[in-house]
Amino acid sequence: MPKLTIDGVEIEAAEGQSVLEAALANGIHIPHFCFHPLLKVGGNCRMCLIEIEKVPKLQIACGTAVRDGMVVFTKTDRVTNARRGVLEFMLINHPLDCPVCDQAGECKLQDYCFKYGMERSRFIEEKHTFEHQDLGPWLSKDMNRCLHCTRCIRFMRDIAGSEELTLHERGNDTVVGPYLETSIENEFCLNLVDICPVGALTSKPFRFQARSWLMEKTRTLCAGCSRGCNVIAWTYKGRLLRLTPAENAHVNQCWLCNPGRMSFESLYAKNRLTTAMESMTDTDIVSALDTAAGKLKSVPGEKTAVIASRFLTIEDNYLICRFARDVLNTEKVAFVSGPEDDSEFGPSKAPLPDWFMREDLSPNSTGAAHVLNAFGYDLKPATLIEEIENGEIRALLVFGDNFAASMGDVSRVKSAANRLSFVMVTDSHSSTTTDMASVFIPESTFAEKDGTYTNEGGRVQKLKAALRPQNDCRSAWQTVQELASRLGVKWNYTSASQIFDEMAAVVPEYEGMSFSDIPDEGIQTTKEPEPEDATAGTGDNGENVKTADGNAEEAD
Amino acid sequence: MAEKVLTARFEKPESHRLATYRADGGYQALRKALAMKPDEVIELVKTSGLRGRGGAGFPAGMKWSFVPKESEKPKYLCVNGDEGEPGTFKDRYIMSLDPHAILEGALICCYAIQAHTAYIYVRGEFKEPIKKLEDAIDEARNAGIIGKNVLGTGFACDIWVHYGAGSYICGEETALIESNEGRRGMPRLKPPFPAVVGLFGGPTVINNIETLAYLPHIFNRGPEWFAALGPEKNGGTKLYGVSGHVKKPGLYELPMGTPLREIIYDHCGGIRGDRELKAVVPGGSSTPVLMPGEIDVNMDYDSLMKIGSMMGSGAIIVMDETTCMVHVAARLANFYAHESCGQCTPCREGSKWIAKILYRIENGGGREGDVELLLDLCDRIQGNTVCPAGDACAMPVRAYVQKFRGEFEAHIKHGTCTVGNFPNPWKKD
Numbered sequence: 001m002p003k004l005t006i007d008g009v010e011i012e013a014a015e016g017q018s019v020l021e022a023a024l025a026n027g028i029h030i031p032h033f034c035f036h037p038l039l040k041v042g043g044n045c046r047m048c049l050i051e052i053e054k055v056p057k058l059q060i061a062c063g064t065a066v067r068d069g070m071v072v073f074t075k076t077d078r079v080t081n082a083r084r085g086v087l088e089f090m091l092i093n094h095p096l097d098c099p100v101c102d103q104a105g106e107c108k109l110q111d112y113c114f115k116y117g118m119e120r121s122r123f124i125e126e127k128h129t130f131e132h133q134d135l136g137p138w139l140s141k142d143m144n145r146c147l148h149c150t151r152c153i154r155f156m157r158d159i160a161g162s163e164e165l166t167l168h169e170r171g172n173d174t175v176v177g178p179y180l181e182t183s184i185e186n187e188f189c190l191n192l193v194d195i196c197p198v199g200a201l202t203s204k205p206f207r208f209q210a211r212s213w214l215m216e217k218t219r220t221l222c223a224g225c226s227r228g229c230n231v232i233a234w235t236y237k238g239r240l241l242r243l244t245p246a247e248n249a250h251v252n253q254c255w256l257c258n259p260g261r262m263s264f265e266s267l268y269a270k271n272r273l274t275t276a277m278e279s280m281t282d283t284d285i286v287s288a289l290d291t292a293a294g295k296l297k298s299v300p301g302e303k304t305a306v307i308a309s310r311f312l313t314i315e316d317n318y319l320i321c322r323f324a325r326d327v328l329n330t331e332k333v334a335f336v337s338g339p340e341d342d343s344e345f346g347p348s349k350a351p352l353p354d355w356f357m358r359e360d361l362s363p364n365s366t367g368a369a370h371v372l373n374a375f376g377y378d379l380k381p382a383t384l385i386e387e388i389e390n391g392e393i394r395a396l397l398v399f400g401d402n403f404a405a406s407m408g409d410v411s412r413v414k415s416a417a418n419r420l421s422f423v424m425v426t427d428s429h430s431s432t433t434t435d436m437a438s439v440f441i442p443e444s445t446f447a448e449k450d451g452t453y454t455n456e457g458g459r460v461q462k463l464k465a466a467l468r469p470q471n472d473c474r475s476a477w478q479t480v481q482e483l484a485s486r487l488g489v490k491w492n493y494t495s496a497s498q499i500f501d502e503m504a505a506v507v508p509e510y511e512g513m514s515f516s517d518i519p520d521e522g523i524q525t526t527k528e529p530e531p532e533d534a535t536a537g538t539g540d541n542g543e544n545v546k547t548a549d550g551n552a553e554e555a556d
Numbered sequence: 557m558a559e560k561v562l563t564a565r566f567e568k569p570e571s572h573r574l575a576t577y578r579a580d581g582g583y584q585a586l587r588k589a590l591a592m593k594p595d596e597v598i599e600l601v602k603t604s605g606l607r608g609r610g611g612a613g614f615p616a617g618m619k620w621s622f623v624p625k626e627s628e629k630p631k632y633l634c635v636n637g638d639e640g641e642p643g644t645f646k647d648r649y650i651m652s653l654d655p656h657a658i659l660e661g662a663l664i665c666c667y668a669i670q671a672h673t674a675y676i677y678v679r680g681e682f683k684e685p686i687k688k689l690e691d692a693i694d695e696a697r698n699a700g701i702i703g704k705n706v707l708g709t710g711f712a713c714d715i716w717v718h719y720g721a722g723s724y725i726c727g728e729e730t731a732l733i734e735s736n737e738g739r740r741g742m743p744r745l746k747p748p749f750p751a752v753v754g755l756f757g758g759p760t761v762i763n764n765i766e767t768l769a770y771l772p773h774i775f776n777r778g779p780e781w782f783a784a785l786g787p788e789k790n791g792g793t794k795l796y797g798v799s800g801h802v803k804k805p806g807l808y809e810l811p812m813g814t815p816l817r818e819i820i821y822d823h824c825g826g827i828r829g830d831r832e833l834k835a836v837v838p839g840g841s842s843t844p845v846l847m848p849g850e851i852d853v854n855m856d857y858d859s860l861m862k863i864g865s866m867m868g869s870g871a872i873i874v875m876d877e878t879t880c881m882v883h884v885a886a887r888l889a890n891f892y893a894h895e896s897c898g899q900c901t902p903c904r905e906g907s908k909w910i911a912k913i914l915y916r917i918e919n920g921g922g923r924e925g926d927v928e929l930l931l932d933l934c935d936r937i938q939g940n941t942v943c944p945a946g947d948a949c950a951m952p953v954r955a956y957v958q959k960f961r962g963e964f965e966a967h968i969k970h971g972t973c974t975v976g977n978f979p980n981p982w983k984k985d
Contacts, residue, residue: 041745043745043900043942044899044900044901044942045900045901046900046901046902046940046941046942047901049940057939058939058940060745063745065747081935081936082936082940085902085935085936085937085940086901086902086936086940088936089901089902089904089905089906089909089936090901090905092905092909093905122929123909124923125909125912125913125916126912128908147901148898148899148901148904166740167740167898169898170723170895170896170897170898171893171894171895171896171897171898171904171907171908172893172896172898172904172905172907172908173898174898174904
C-alpha cells in the first residue's frame, strides 16, 4: 500500500490509485471538473494540477499514479495560479446565465469561482457562442455554457454502452453533440444532467421549477423496480419536484434510470386517490373503517383472505401478516410475485444495460417473501382465486396491489370478486382492483411513508418520507392497526421503526437488526450477489482506465 | 564544402526509382542490419547519437530501447510525415526525391523493435510526395523488399501510407496515433508512453521522416562517422529549410551546428534587397524568435536550448526591417488557435483569447495592460496543457512580446504600426 504526503499530511493509498483518488478518499479536496470516479480519466479540464516534489512541471492529479514516497503540494502559489488560470479561461466564453440557469446552487464552476476568488475575467473580446440544438424531450442543451469536460461523452461510451455523443469541430469551435441522430432519448440519459458540472445539460422535465437551494432534500428509495436505487427526493412547498440518485456503492453507484427518476410523477397522476370510499363514493375515513370492521365481523375469520403486497414495505407486510394470524385467524394469505401490470413506466423495449431497471417492477418482492415465509404463508394466488370461486373464501382484503392486473386475468378476478360478500382494497391509485372494492382506503405512496424495502439482491434499505401524506392517505400498517382495534385487538405501534425491530426478532433474515442501526447503504440480508461490471464499453488507452470504488464526495 | 548525406541523390534523374536507388547501393544497409541481432541494431543507432529530427531531438536509439521485447499486442512503427510545423519543408523533398531511403530506414527500425507493420502518416495536402511514396512501396513490395519475407531473410514487414486530413495537431505523436486509428486527432495523456501503449494499444515507435532517412547512411558508413559530422551529442547533418526575406531561400543540408549567421549570410546570400535583419525564427514557428544580436548561435539542439530557444525542425524564417512583429505574432497566434484540438482548457480558450487580443492590438484597439495580460496568459498556458501545443503557442508569443515590446506598446499607444507596413483603418488619435 503506497504512502504519499499531501501538504504535509501522510496518507495511505490503494495500489493503482491516482493522486486525486487517494486525496478524495482521505477527505483532501483537490478541485476538478472532468474527473468522475466511475468514468475513465479525461484529463482535459486541467483544474486538478498539483505540484509534485522533484517534478518540474505541474501534473494533473487525476492522471498521475500514486508512488510510494511521493510528496504533493496543493496550496502553493504555482498551483493557485494554475487553478485561477483555468477558471478564468473557463469564464471568458461562459455566459453570465446564473440568474436563469437551473444549475445555480449546484454548479461546480460557481463553487470553485467563489472558493478561489475568481468572479470576473479580464476578457473584453467577443464571446464565442454556439447555435442552439434541441436534444429531445429529456435534455436541454446549452452549448454556450459547456466546459468541454467530456463527462457526458464518456458516460455514454463507458457506462451506458451506447456511444451517442461526440465532439464536432475543433479548437474553440468544439461542439458536443450526437453523431447522427438529432436527439438523445435512451433510458438513462438524465444521468447526464447529474454529471454535467455546469448548466450545459439540464433536465427538461424539471426546467425552471425551483431553485436548488430552496428545495428540501430527503434521502429515500426509488420504488420503481426491485433494484432499490437510492434517491434524493427534492421537495418545495409540499410538492415533490424531482428525484436524483443518492450514492450507494452496493446498489446503484450514483446512477438512476429515467423511468425511476420520473416515477415521482405518479404522485400527481390523474388516477391518484387520496380519500376513503365506500362503493366508489367518497366518504370519511372513520366511517369507512367502521364499515370495513363491521363487514369483517360478519364473516368467519378463517374464510377471509388477505393479499399482501410486493409494493408495500416490510412493516406493512409484517403487520398484515400479524393481522391475518392474530386477529382473523386465517391461513389464506398470499402475495403476487408474477408478471408486471400495465405500468405507465415499464421497461423500454430497447436492450438495456443489465445494471439498470429490473424486470420486476416492484420494490419489495424479496422483503414480502421473507415476511410471508416466516409466518408460513405459502398460498398460491391462483389457488386463492379458485377458493373464492368455490365459496371457501367469502371476504377479501387487498393491500396495496392492483391484484386483478397482477394476476394477468382481470375478468376472471372480477367475476370471482362478485361472489364475495366483502372486498376491501387499499392502494394509491385507482385501478380495476379498486373498482371492485366496497370499502377503499387510500395508501401513501413511497414518498410519503417511512419503512424498509428489501431489494432483488437481498439488501434491506430504508425508506424515508419526503412529504406528509395527503388527506386520508396512510400506510397499510396504520390501516391494519385501525381495523385490529375495531375487532378488539389493541396494538400500540407508532412508527415503522418499532414494527421493524419486532419483525427482526421473528423473521430469520433480519435477525439481530434494528431499524435505527440500518446505515444509508442498507444491510445485506443474504449473500451479496456478484458485483456487476459498472464500466462496460471499450476505452482508448488501456492503461489509463481507472474505476473508483466510490468515495466520500457525492456524485456531482 | 560540407558533405551531403541525405540530399546527395536529390538531383539525380529518376532518383525516386528503385533501380537508381539500388544502383547507388540502396538496401545494402538493410541487409547488414538484418544480419545483426535486433538488440545490436539498437546499440548501433545509440552509438551514432542520432536525435529525432521532428523537433524534440530525442535520441532515436534510446526511444527504440523503450519498446518491450515481449508484447501481447503487435508492435508498430509510425513514421511522422505530417510536416505541419509552419516554415518546414524538408520531409516533402525526401518523400518525393528519395522515398526508398525512408523505406529502408523504416524497415531497419521495424527490425530493431520487431514490428511487422509500419504506417507512414503523411499530411493529406502532400499529393505528389504521397504518390512517390506509394509508388516506391509498390516497387519495393514487388521486389520482395517489403512483405512477408524481407530480402529473403524471413522477417515480415509491411508498410502503408496513411493520409492526414488537414490538422497540425496530428503531427503530435499521440494525436497521430489517434488519427491513424481512424479517430479524432486529439493527443493522449502520457503516461502511458507510446513505446508501451501506442497504436491500437501496442508498443509503438514514432520517428520523423528525416530521422529514418539517415539510418541507411549510418549503417553503411558507421555510427562514429555520423556522430563526427556534428558537435558532441549533436551529430550528423541537418536539413535546414530557410524561407523569408533572404536572397536564396531553400533547403540546405549542412553539418549540425552550423552557425545561424553563416546560414543566412553565406549560404542564403544575405537579406533580400540588402536590408537590415530584424528577427529570425530558428526552428519552425513554435520556437522562440531570435533577435539580430543572437544569430551567432550554432544551429544544434543544445546550443539553441542554452539561449532559450529550440532547434525544432530546423525551419529558419528570416524577417527583415519591413516586418511588423505585432502582425507576425497575431498571425501566428491565429494559427495555433485554429489548429488547437480543443481538448484542454488552457489551449482551447487561451490560444483563441491571445489571438483576439493580438488582432485587436494590431487593428488599433489595444489598451493599456494588454502586454502584461498577454504575458500572463502565456504563463497560464505553458506547462499546463495535455500536449506541447499549448507551449508551442505560449513560448513564441511571449518571445515576440518580450523581445519587441516597444512595437507592441507603440501599437497600443498610437493605434498604428511603427513599421508603417500595414495601413490602419482604426487609427487612434
